[in-house]
Amino acid sequence: MSKYVFTIHHFYSKWRIICFKTQRLTPTSLWWLWSCNSHSGAELVLQLNEQKGAPNNQVTKRCKKERSSCQPVLDCFDQQYSQELGDLWADARAVLLDPHSWQYGVMLNCFSVVTDITQILQSQGFCALLPQTDVSMLLCNGPSTVSNSKYQAGKDSLLPPHYISKCPPNDSHLQPDSASHALGQDLQSEPSLSLPRPSLQCYIHPYPLRFPSQAHRPGQLKQYYLLNAASLLPVLALQVRDGEKVLDLCSAPGGKALAMMQCATPALLCCNEPDLHRRDWLAKTLESFLPHSLNSRVIVSAKDGRSFGQSAAGTYDKVLVDAPCSNDRSWLYSSSQQGEQRLQERARLPALQAQLLKSALSAVRPGGVVVYSTCTLSSCENYAVVETVLNDCPEAEPEDLWEEIAVPLSKYFAFSPAHPDHGQTLHKPSPQPQNGTVSTYHHRLGILVVPQFGKTWGPMFLSRIRRRK
Template sequence: MYIYETLRRKENQPFVRWNQRKTFRVDGRTDFTNQSCSTWRIICFKTPKPTPTALCWSVNCHTGPEAVLGAHHNQVTKRRRKERSSCQLVLERFDQQYSQELGDLWSSARAVLLDPHSWQYGVMLNRFTTVTGITQTLQSQGFSTLLPCAAVSKYQAGSLLPPDYISKCPPNDSLLQPDSTSHELCQDFQSEPSLSLPRPTLQCYIHPYPLRFPSQAHRPGQLKQYYLLNAASLLPVLALQVRDGEKVLDLCSAPGGKALAITQCATPALLCCNEPDPHRRDWLAKTLESFLPQSLISRVIVSAQDGRSFGQSEAGTYDKVLVDAPCSNDRSWLYSCSSQQGEQRLKERAKLPALQAQLLRSALSAVRPGGAVVYSTCTLSSSENCAVVETVLNDCPEADPEDLWEEIAIPLAKYFTFSPAHPGHGQTPHKPSLQPQNGTLSPYRHRLGILVVPQPGKTWGPMFLSRIRRRK
C-alpha cells in the first residue's frame, strides 16, 4: 500500500451534511442509486483508514432531467443521523497553529469550519450534455455564474482541435486499464479525426447562501449534467491553464473532480489520471465514465503508479501537471469520530510535508522544460503549503514560482477570501528561482502561492495553490 493513500483525505470526497431543515442528505461529488449503493459502500469502507464520513446510506435519486426541476423539495429519500461534533483535540491544535499563521482571519474561519450548515457548494456543468434546463433552474433559484465568459477566456484556450491534429493518445473507446504506464502508451503518434466536441468552457454556478442543489443519479448510457463541488477546488485547474492538445498529468486524481474540470477547460491530447489505491481508482474511473463521452474517454488514461515515481518513469513527458496533494483536510479532520482518531491524524500530519515535497519534485521532473506544475492542498497549514513549495524550490534551481495574486486572487476577490502564502519556519528563500524573468518584482509571499480562507458568506476553501514553471 502506498503510504500517501493511507493519509489522504481530499476536499471533494462525498460527505454527509444536514440542511437547514435538519433533514439528512448526501452532498457528494459522486451520486448513489439503490442499485449501486452497495458497490460504493465497499469502496468507501475498504480504504486503509476509514474516515468518519465513510458511512452507509440509502438514497433514491432522480432518474431523468425533468425530475431535477424543484428536486430539492422532496425528491430525495433521507436518513436521519446525529450531527457530528468537532474533535476537541484537533480543534485545540488548529487554534494553536492557525491563530499564529492567519491572525484575525482565523476566528472567522474557525466559526465557518464549526458550522457545516453555512458551507456553500458549486454546481459545475458538463459541457458534453444538454444543460439548458439545468441552467434555467439554477438561475431561477438564485444561482449565478462564478466565472463570466470574459474571465474564463483568461484561463483557458477556448479553441477546438484543428482538423489535422495528430493525437498521441491510444485510439481505444474505453478507459484504459492501468497495466501500462502512460509513457509507454503514448510512444507512437496515431492519426485521429478531429473531435466534434462542444467548445471548451468551464461553467460553475454558485449561490450566495448555503443552498444545496440535489445530486444526480448514475444512469447507464447517459452522462451526468453537473458535478457538485467546493468551488475553490476549481482554482488550481484555472491556474494550470490547460490548452487544447496538451498532455496533462493529474498526479493524485481520485475522486476525479479536478480531472473533470480540466476536460471542461480544454480538450487535452492526453489526460493521465493517476491513483494507486485500487478502490479509489475504481471510484475515479466511475466518475470519469459518468461525465465524459466515449470520444474523449479514449484520450484518458487511469494510471496506478506511485506518484513519486513519475519523475523517473516519465521524465519530461507532460505539458502540465496537477499535484492535488494528500493533506490534513481541515474540514474532515476537525470532525474526527473520536479523540483517538484525532490523535492519530495529528501524528500523521507531521509526516505529510515530506511526502508532499516528494510528489512535487516528481511532478517537476515529469513536466517538460517550459511546462507548468500546480501544487494544491485543502488545508490552511503553512507547513503543508508554502513551506513545501519553498523546500522544493531550494532543491530545484530549474523551477520558477509564478505570481497568482494578480491572475486569480484579485479578479476573483468578490467570491473568495484570499490570503498570501506565509513563508515558513525560518527557511532561507531560494533566491535564484525567485528572481523575476521579466524585470518586475512581485512580493515573495505572493510568489509562493495563495490561500483561500473560509469566511462567513464566502465559505469556500480551504484551498492553497501555487504554480511553478520548469525553465527551458
C-alpha cells in the same frame, strides 16, 4: 456585514429543517424539495408524493444529521492556525464548525446533452462563478503560453445536429457558431469523435444551498458535479490547452480531472491514483461524465506518484499535484480515535508532499508547468513544501498567482495574506487583494483561500512552478 449574512444563512438552514420536520410544504420548502430531488416537472410530482409518504427519506435524514467535531483536531488547529492566520482564524474556525453555512459549487458537464440545467440554476438564484469573459481572460492573459502545443485552432464544427438543435439561446457554450471544435492531429484521425467545445462553467449561490447530487442514469452522462468552488482555482492556474499532455498525479476522486476536461481537449490526460479503492471511484467519475470518444486520451494509471517523474521524465506539458494533505474540513469531523491517528500521521505529510512535487517537476518538460495544491490551511504543507522544493531544484521557478487569480476572483473567495515565516511578506498586507498594492514577491510561493462568512470556500492552497528551459 459578513456576520449579518451568516446569520441569515444560519436562520435559513434551520428553518429549512423545520419545514421538513413538520412536513409542511410552504412555497419555499416546495421549491427546495424540488431542487433537492428532481430534474423535470414530471419528476417533481413524483418526488413530492414520495416525500409526503416517506418521512424518513434521504433528504430528511441528511438534514437531521448533526456532525460533531473532533476535539483533539480542533485543539491542534486552534494552536497552529491562530498563529499562522491571526484574525482570519476566528471566522475560518466558525465556518468550518458549521456545515450548515457551507456553500457548494455546481460545475456543469459540457459533454452532457441535457440543456435545462442552466435555467434551473438561474431561476434558483445561482450565478456563474466564471463568466466566459473572465475565464478566457484567466486562461489567455496569463504568462503561460505553451509554444510546442500540437494543437492548432481550426474551424470545423463537429457537433452533431441533434446536439445543436437542443441548444437554448442563452447557453453560449452550446451555440452552433461557438461550437466549432478544432482538433489536433490525433483527434482529426478519429472521424467518429463529436464533442462540444470545452467550456468550464460553475454556478454558485450566495447562500448555503446544496443542489441535489445526481443519481447514475444508465446511458446518460451526468449533467453536473458538486464541488467546493475553490477546487477550480488550481485547475485555472494550470491553464490546460488543447493538444497538451497533462498529468493529474493524485487524481481520485477526479473532480479536478473533470474540470480540466471542461477547460480544453488535451492530447492526453493521465489520471494517476495508487489507492485501489479510490482509483475505482476515479474510474466511475470519469465514466459518468466523459463520453466514450475520449477514452483513448483520458487514461488511468496506478503508480506511486513519488516515482512517476523518474519513469516519465520530461513527458508532460502540465502536471497537477493535488497532494494528499490534512484536509481540514473533513479532519475536523473525525472520530476521536481517527483524529488522534491522523494528527500523528500529519507530521509525515510535508515530506511526502515534497517528494510528489519533485517527482512532478521531473515529469514536466522544460518550460512546462506544475501546479501544487492542498485543501489545508497548514503552512507546513503549503508554503514550506514549495520553499523546500525550490531550494532543492534550481530549475524550478515559482510564478505569482496574485494578480492572475486572487485579484480577479476576490469577489468570491477570501485570500489570506501570506505567512510571514516563509519569505512572503515584509509587512501584513490587506487580507483582500487590491490591484497594485501587493508586490509580486509577497506571493511568489502561492496563494491561500481561507473560508470566511459569506465566502465559505476553501481551504485551498495553490502554487504554480515553471520548469526552466
